[in-house]
């Protein structure tokens with residue numbers, strides 16, 4: 001299997017799907033001539049031409065709404081946000097239009113739309129540029145929210161998202177673009193709504209997503225050396241939530257730690273914790289524990305930002321509490 | 325007021341006050357501020373390359389005459405708000421270079437206590453309402469500041485800056501309509517450096533010149549040559565006078581050019597070296613320097629001395645930033661909520 005970066009895997013998915021279906025087009029700021037602010041769309045303009053790889057002005061409301069309209073008319077737009085932080089400019093379009101038009105029209109229109117771009121903190125770009133918005137969008141009925149953590153899933157999930165007949169928020173992680181791993185060639189479709197068990201273990205379960213999976217993975221390795229075996233689950237899709245995979249693991253390990261980069265109040269982990277206590281109350285040997293970002297805006301200073309993020313130190317300390 | 329386009333309405337006021345004559349000292353001071361910005365940005369560039377500045381860092385080199393020229397016609401209590409390319413505006417507004425550099429270094433002595441970084445400079449005392457990271461997001465804010473200035477009968481005005489790319493955000497158009505409708509004392513300043521990141525103006529913006537966009541709102545509009553400090557001053561003075569005396573907004577388009585990449589992370593491959601070299605020949609600081617010398621306002625030697633002085637200030641700011649303390653970890657929980665004084669305090673410290 002070839003080894004690709006997360007960025008290259010996304011690029012491959014876009015290229016393959018554009019090749020496969022000429023209704024698919026890519027639109028966003030700097031996606032064409034500049035090859036993408038993070039180079040995800042590298043070479044696509046050359047391959048598919050300016051009709052299908054479209055550089056837009058800085059008008060997120062406009063081009064998001066345009067994408068939704070084009071989807072209503074039967075195209076399959078992929079709209080790139082330079083980062084999801086900028087999707088906030090288009091929040092109304094995403095929530096009131098992309099997510100509601102099908103329902104409001106009594107099922108007459110479908111919105112086969114992918115909204116995608118980078119997200120996440122840790123790069124010292126300050127409060128306006130560091131959002132982790134999966135919980136905001138997961139709160140909206142009819143939106144699918146995907147957050148891949150590994151290159152193979154980045155490719156497989158993006159291909160599935162583009163083929164979905166529904167609006168998908170595909171939230172990449174800026175810190176992972178350079179991450180390398182094996183990626184299946186050609187037709188590789190990862191099912192939406194299925195979590196993946198990354199490491200098997202019996203002492204406790206960690207449920208995580210996106211960049212936090214890698215933080216958790218480091219902690220799992222540290223603990224392994226101490227003879228503690230954690231089962232790490234990468235949700236991959238936030239919504240729909242794969243509760244089955246979580247339940248199977250928690251009923252085996254009886255302890256759950258959630259690690260997410262969302263701010264704590266109504267982060268997706270709060271929903272997981274609710275469902276676990278409701279369905280698996282008798283299986284639990286300890287309260288569900290959770291490590292999130294701190295409930296403060298993102299500071300620029302590097303030490304402060306590391307303190308705000310769900311860092312390995314806080315994860316380890318919480319594991320101690322969970323296992324005590 | 326001059327209109328850049330026949331469609332654009334001019335002010336009907338015949339009695340626009342004239343830009344007061346400057347003393348030689350005042351002229352030299354403006355030269356000094358432009359050069360301070362240039363030398364400060366050279367230090368920023370160096371510090372970024374050394375890894376002392378992180379994140380995004382957008383340099384102002386080439387555009388100095390815009391911030392310095394426009395702000396030079398303001399009173400000290402007028403308001404300034406801009407986007408993320410904010411170092412020049414902050415310095416022109418008189419924000420302490422040490423506090424600016426310390427902010428870039430993320431130190432507690434920074435103008436935003438190390439919390440904002442390059443894109444988010446603030447200084448309330450200097451009526452500098454920030455550095456804003458979301459393209460176009462500052463324009464409604466500037467409009468609100470102008471609204472408050474009028475509401476409170478301050479007779480003050482607001483300058484709200486944006487790039488040529490920002491003009492395509494819906495928020496900008498909504499704000500301009502409000503300002504025209506409600507006659508707010510604001511000057512919207514487009515710093516047209518011809519590029520928004522790697523996108524040239526012709527690929528991003530329909531309608532030339534950009535001042536035409538004021539026409540739809542019956543708003544006064546004017547263009548200025550951003551490489552010529554005196555032209556910037558003269559045009560801004562007209563707009564500021566219109567805002568102050570008639571409480572009318574203006575859209576200004578100031579033609580300028582940025583010398584470096586969009587930010588320090590941008591190699592800038594979309595522009596030819598020759599294009600940049602050519603544009604550097606019209607350097608605003610060199611142009612003004614020649615004018616000062618020709619007009620016998622200053623000698624080459626005295627201007628050299630100024631260069632040495634501001635180079636030293638830039639170096640001092642670097643040393644100051646370097647020596648300054650990192651913020652304590654606890655400060656992460658500070659500055660979230662303003663203390664209450666009209667109701668009982670109801671917010672505990674963040675708990676999570």
Ligand SMILES: Cc1ncc(C[n+]2csc(CCOP(=O)(O)OP(=O)(O)O)c2C)c(N)n1
Pocket residue numbers: 029058060082086089409457458459486487488489490491515517519520521586
């Ligand atoms: C809403 C939003 N979209 C995209 C960006 C990313 N971005 C930052 S600056 C920039 C280009 C802006 O160009 P322009 O307005 O011309 O200003 P200049 O950088 O030339 O000063 C872009 C696309 C952003 N910060 N905010």
